[in-house]
Amino acid sequence: MSTITRTLANLWRVGIKDYFHQLQYIGDTKAGTLVGVDRFGNKYFQNDEELPLRTRWIDYKNPDFDASQIEPGWHAWMSYTVDKPPSQDASLRYQRRVWEDTDAKTIPNYTATWGAYKPYSTSKSKITMWEPTAVERK
Template sequence: MSTITRSLANLWKVGIKDAFHQMSYIGDTKAGTLIGIDRFGNKYFENTEELPLRTRWVDYKVHDIDASQIEPGWHAWISYAVDKAPSQDPALAYSRRPWEDTDAKPIQNYTQTRGAYKPYNTVKAKIDTWEPVAAERK
């Protein structure tokens, strides 16, 4: 969470509309330079005057926030694995492979949902559960 003076300074820099948008989705006001936009419409920002490890952030186009919506090159940049963003480094930039769809969408992470992968097991269990058998009383 930020201080009131920092929030007011960022409100002055980004404007009321963007500050309200940021408070609604990321819970903080941030002002920085737009580094790039990926093919899914996510916007990536950087501000080197912030605290360490808070200098880079993403404004998701779809506000169902999930890290699987970020492309690999941008994910490496936003997690500080590389210094140059994919918009500045051609090695990290996205290039469509011949087998990919032209209108590809991010693959969601289905962990802890009904769509999660559950392997089917055909091997007999090594340990059986004990089921007590009670004899009838006479």
């Protein structure tokens, strides 16, 4: 959360539409410069006047966002691994590999869902579940 003066200043900077959009999706208001847009339509912002490690943020195109929707170069920039964003550094820009599909898509993270990977074992378990036996009363 932020102070009321910072919130009102950001309302003045970003406008009322973006103000409520940010409150709905990131829960805070931030004003900064647009650094770049990736091939999925996600917008990346930076403001060095913010608190440390809160100077970079994403405005996801898809409201059902997931961290797997970030390209590797932008992920490195977001996690402060590199200083220059992929829009300024050619070595971090996305380049389609020969085995990739031509359309832009991501593989969502299925952790904690029914689609999550569940390995199964082909060997018999050493532990068996206790099964109660009920004896008829006399």
